[in-house]
Amino acid sequence: MNVNPILPGFHPDPSICRVGDDYYLVTSSFEYFPGVPIFHSTDLIGWEQIGNVLDRPTQLNVTPGLASASTGIFAPTLRHHDGRFWLITTNFADVRRGHLIVQATDPAGAWTDPVHTGGATVGIDPDLAWDENGTCHLTWCFPGQIMQAAVDPESGKLLSEPRGLWSGTGLAHPEDPHLFRRDGWWYLVIAEGGTEHPVQSTGHADLVELPGGEWAMVHLGVRPRGTFPKFHVNGRESFLTGITWADGWPVVVEDRFPVPVRDNSFTDEFPTPTLHPRWISPGTDPRTFTRHRAGGGVALAAGRAPDAGQAKHLLAVRAQDPQWQATAVIPEGDAGLTIRIDDAHWVATERRGDVLTARTVLGPLDQTLATTTGISPSEALAVHAVTHADAASFRAGPDQLELGHLSDGEFRLLATVDGRYLSTEVAGGFTGRVVGVEAIGADATLSRFEYQAR
Secondary structure: OOOOOOEOOOOOOOEEEEEOOEEEEEOOOEOEEOEEEEEEEOOOOOOEEEEEEEOOOOOOOOOOOHHHOOOOEOOOEEEEEOOEEEEEEOEHHHHHHOOEEEEEOOOOOOOOOOEEOOOOOOOEEEEEEEOOOOOEEEEEEEOOEEEEEEEOOOOOOEOOOOEEEEOOOOOOOOEEEEEEEEOOEEEEEEEOOOOOOOOEEEEEEEEEEOOOOOEEEEEEEEOOEOOOOOEOOOOOEEEEEEEEEEOOEEEEEOOOOOOOOOOOOEEEOOOOOOOOOOOEEEOOOHHHOEEEOOOOOEEEOOOOOOOOOOOOOOEEEEOOOOOEEEEEEOOEOOEEEEEEEEOOEEEEEEEEOOEEEEEEEEOOEEEEEEEEOOOOOOOOEEEEEEOOOOOOOOOOOOOEEEEEEEEOOEEEEEEEEEHHHHOHHHHOOOOOOEEEEEEOOOOEEEOEEEEEEO
16 A cells, blocks of 8 residues: 555645646645645646645634634535636634635635535535535534535525435444445445454545546555554645445555655755745734845744743744654744644744753743853754654654754754654644744744755
């Protein structure tokens, strides 16, 4: 089976559609802004992020703080119908308003403000499918039951009473329905239970027909590491597999699409006023606290106070590899380079004046691990995620998080944290690690950020 994801890192709940020879894919984003990253591919293997569907406050209501962790945008569905792209999803922060629907003619351009499916039973994981008469069917998950109703996608108004379709086979959490039509039959695909493969927790599958009549399936999964019990840290990722049909039923062909290891390394010196769509922030639009500087770099408005634990203005990207390193050059102001699951599970290298501190927040514990002085603003802050070298250990977590800085281009270690404490098994929730920079106390300047797979 494919053990390499097509979208590594925190990219869960993939939904896919094809328009001619082009494929488009979206994933969940939870409390992060902008929401619902959208990707394009022509071969199902290589994907480029072309934007974010929900990139305006009028489209997306999310808030910072621990109470908002793993709320926000749950599993979206992306479809193309009658010349337009349609996306439906649930914002858990506004779940009682119903599911939200947006549309666009250009998936990389501006999407409409949402309409809501008022009247739908409260639930998550909505899907849209049109029948041969043009009727649009909304299918979604209500706890323990898959529901369906006809809907006007332009207004969000339900056109029929919701009805229960299926409660699954009896496994845990029947969810993420997708409805497909093939050879005169309708197929309802849902996620249930879990697995024991190297890629675990597979689910939230979406199917797509290729131009030549073959079929493929995208789905989420996690890659646990370490010794028993294993831990996953980069969240739920998106994977690809093949589908064949036998007696009218879909059968998974695990090795149809070999997926190579993807190089996720990048360097950003912020040369233009527009942030790359990879940049996100928990509960806050990053454009509200960043400003492009002439000649390159980005000014960061004052973030959290020095003794605060809750991120306020964290400019972050998703961690995507088993091993990686990130560095940040901050020539002006006090700032921290943070690895984060949520506001109760993060570690950081913080520089205030010429003092460098390694800090960890784990639940109610907020601890300074080490401190050094004489740090110049020209010295980059640095954090590493390093796989355990001692594979024979019975107590190995998924990795070690190394906190430090660069001096004359060499990494200087300040402190090490066991990576299990920044795993989903410890923190809970639906997201994965992000790594980013936040100004501390007052404004700061970020001139260069580098993420390097190792």
